[in-house]
Amino acid sequence: MLPELADLLATARVVSLPMTTRFRGITVREAVLFEGPEGWTEFSPFVEYDDEEASAWLHAAVDFGWRAVPEPLRRRIPVNATVPAVPAEDVAAVLARFPGARTAKVKVAERGQTLADDVARVRAVREALGPEGRIRVDANALWNLDEAEHAIHSLAPFDLEYVEQPCATVDELAELRRRVHYMDIPIAADESVRKAADPLAVAEAGAADLIVVKAQPLGGIHAAQRIVAAAGLPAVVSSALDTSVGIAMGAHLAAALPELDFDCGLGTVALFVDDVADEPLVPVDGSIPVVRPTVSASRLDTLRADDERSEWWLDRVRRCHRILEHGVAL
Template sequence: MEIEPFSLPLSRPLSTASGTIEEREGFLVRLEYGGVTGVGEATPLPGWTESYGACHEALARAPDLAREEDWGVVLSETSEPAARHALALALADARAKVDNQPLYRYLGNERLVRRVPVNATIGDMDREDTVEMARAAVEEGFDCIKVKVGARSVDADVARLRAVREAVGDGVALRADANGAWDREQAERALHELADLDLAYVEQPLPADDVAGHSGLRENGVPIALDESLASRQVADVLAAEAADYLVLKPMALGGPDRARQAARSARQAGVTPVVSTTVDAVVARTAAVHVAAAIQEVPACGLATAEWLAEDLGPDPAPVADGECEVPQAKGLGVREVG
């Protein structure tokens, strides 16, 4: 097994719960399985996964454990999500190549899927700029827009969303993402004010640990999506609490494409809709997330249009975004070439 560190500058600073970052650091993993080479990516993100150092340690001990046991044991005993993601992805890539099928079919979808829908994301900005960005996204072919809220007052964010709805019309799906910024009183007021805008959902209105509060918010009639809550809570626990109408699944944070696919199955069985997103990953993990989305039948627009966050990447992008859709690679395995 080969472990290759990388560092990629971002096109703009990324704010996280643990501070602002200006580059994405991680590891490319290559391993041999069944006579072919699989490639995986571990790109830790503060607040979502283990640290960079802990990720490297987990990857470094994996080859010895595999020689003593097998890769199944390695996956079961690797608790660090980003490290496990790299190992699980590399194995899945190799196995899909051996099976002569693209990764999304290896993950369980027997149908041909050429594209998956994606949403445009608009960050925190004033009302006029928010509307301008929304109009530009629609002109580019997006029919689903997510607007970041929570950094301003509830009234200001409600006004921004109303202006966007008026500008883009009823034919565009509109989402709001608060990133856990509201308390229960603010969230209740916001949902009441937004009830007539036909929002697809409000994402993470309350802090990540307030699962019970999210369950109560669902009574307001506006669908609730959970994202950050899945960084510290098991998917099964969130589903059991009936805290969400949608789950935003990040394969890197969940520990691999296999776990993300299983989480999607569990969500659907519970009547909850899965959405796939990334942790602003490089091309290997980002493409894997596209395959996870393609493995989910009738998946709604996903948060996969994140390549623009990177000023540089590890290789050519086999899953470009155009007209609000992301192309799904049809080559054997992951479909990523010339990385490193």
């Protein structure tokens, strides 16, 4: 059952976390934390998302805070380093924040940058990781079909593990996959799963070799589990730049999947200056534990968002709760 709005607001804490570097165009990440019967949980849709989309994130928060998690099949989750669209000379410093990571996800196709910038950044990652390191690139659907094909040709010499969401539509992904098949570089779908009306359409169209799943945007651990099972494709569990609480949600999802062939994008707490947890879920020896972190009251106070931003977020919770009241299956 969906908890009453008053029960959510009674424990709601809005936090503002400064970041070590700009990522997705932001330098501060905001989130709402709630304490449910199962422990702390998180609601942190990006500010540009409308209420309909954001309501899935509130569904996920309720799922994690008011419902028992699935039985874990593993106790630690291997994670990748995440390299924002930084200059090549800054790559080594970013990677140093992910000790032991054998895989790096590199952001490409940043607005205002060029393919040459992407190539230089990926080259720097390859030099830092060595020949045995794994590199995946993420374009966040910002290339058109021809740009994606050209970019993959340019980045192929760096031995890519896969290319994540190179184009926006399922049809484009399917055509791109056909065009680059001979290079044996897999195509992964992210936005075509988490932002789609039908998250299974990309799998049914044969438009991807694997899917990227994120617990919050997909409505929670249990909903994401169902999508992975129905898609029948290998899955990478990733995060949406969450606090340690949201990362814990993703870690419990990863722990419950029968197969986990890829390192997961659950190391991004390393991109924050501070975190809400007493022991932040930052990578140690390339992995994070499957735990519910202890949330520190003193950290919540220190990281508290100002009154204006707090009220903005709490009003968003109210609106999304109204959407869920019309029909929710937890």
